[in-house]
Amino acid sequence: MTKSVLSAISISLMAFSGAALSADYPSKPIRVIIPFAAGGQGDVFARLIINRIEELKLLPQPMVVVNVPGGGATVGIRKAHSAKADGYSLMYIHQTLMTNEINGKLKFNYQDFTPIAETNNTCLLTVTADGSGIDSAEDWISAAKAQPNGVKEATLIGSAAFFTTEMLSKEAGVKIGYVNAGGGSKRIASILGNHTKTTVLVATPVAKNPKLKGLLYYGAERNSQLPDTPTAMELGYDVISCLNNVWYAPKNVPEQVVTTLSNAFDTVMKDEQLISDIHSRGQEAGFFTGEQLLNRLADSYIRLSDVVKK
Structure with a gap:
């Protein structure tokens, strides 16, 4: 047999083998x-x-x-x-x-x-805590514009939370100062201790803790757990996260x-x-x-x- 014929046979056998494998899938x-x-x-x-x-x-x-x-x-x-x-x-x-x-x-x-x-x-949201002095998304963005890198956020550099704030920063034309606090529980501890002003979380821990307040939600529609938290889209920022x-x-x-x-x-x-x-x-x-x-x-x-x- 020529090499081309052998190659064609080989390809046909591989295709047949793949078909046989998937026909009774899953078998384990x-x-x-x-x-x-x-x-x-x-x-x-x-x-x-x-x-x-x-x-x-x-x-x-x-x-x-x-x-x-x-x-x-x-x-x-x-x-x-x-x-x-x-x-x-x-x-x-x-x-x-x-x-x-x-x-x-x-x-x-x-x-x-x-x-x-x-x-x-689940979509993400920017959160603050009692004692931060920030009452709304507008307050937060205004403060960040007045103090570039001065309004500190607890984050995990490189995470989805970090990317979320960077997307908002680009849209709002602000610069947020980051503190690399770590995972979600550590970020919550940071804002509750007033070491930082904001962080990015999912909705559930915010809805369960009365000391936490949602500022800006990054879903297409408001979250049912936090119906009073506006979406970024509502305020004119094209951010979905x-x-x-x-x-x-x-x-x-x-x-x-x-x-x-x-x-x-x-x-x-x-x-x-x-x-x-x-x-x-x-x-x-x-x-x-x-x-x-x-x-x-x-x-x-x-x-x-x-x-x-x-």
């Missing part, structure tokens, strides 16, 4: 990499959705959570990126995948994965795998019990896949990338 447990420690929000919501998929028997095999924390999520992301593209390794993550690449911590980006579905999200939780597979995963998983997520996200459980934990339930999901991801990536360009 599916590993879901969570690039964060157990007990965190990503871990909690992933398990919530996976458990409901199992209860409703939407897949013939279980989905097994594997927590791979470290390096600001980069350890788990790299593990997912290097996994075999057979549908038996997934990753569940939000915009941290994008910010790590934009910050130069990863040599690949979200486009080097196959996004299966977005199932839940959310944590959209997406299920990714390695790039070039078989199309049948994408379809099977997408159908399972579509069905489970119509379940009233799951929707209620997600809402009770402070997030929004919503199913996005295909072109709609790609557009949402692209919009988020462009907004975050513009921070670096600035």
Whole structure:
């Protein structure tokens, strides 16, 4: 046989093998990499959705959570990126995948994965505390204009919280002074102790703590937990900043795998019990896949990338 004939046969066999592999998919447990420690929000919501998929028997095999924390999520992301593209390794993550690449911590980006579905999200907001002397978003922005870098914000440099304020700073034409305080609990402690004036958080801890006050919400509409907090859009600032939780597979995963998983997520996200459980934990339930999901991801990536360009 000639080399060209052998090559054609080889390609045909590979295609047949891939089709056979996906036809009975899944035939073994599916590993879901969570690039964060157990007990965190990503871990909690992933398990919530996976458990409901199992209860409703939407897949013939279980989905097994594997927590791979470290390096600001980069350890788990790299593990997912290097996994075999057979549908038996997934990753569940939000915009941290994008910010790590934009910050130069990863040599690949979200486009080097196959996004299966977005199932839940929560948007961010700027928060202050009792005793800060700031009563509204207008007060905060006016003070920042009067004192460039003088109005201090507790942040985690390079995080989605940091990128959020940078997006607002660009739109409002202000300069915020940052204090690299760390994770959410440390940032809350910083503003409650009046060491800093503001921080960026998700809505739930703000709604539960009467000493915290939302100033500006970065969703398209007001948050139901904080109905008195205006959106950035309402005040004329084109800033949307959310944590959209997406299920990714390695790039070039078989199309049948994408379809099977997408159908399972579509069905489970119509379940009233799951929707209620997600809402009770402070997030929004919503199913996005295909072109709609790609557009949402692209919009988020462009907004975050513009921070670096600035």
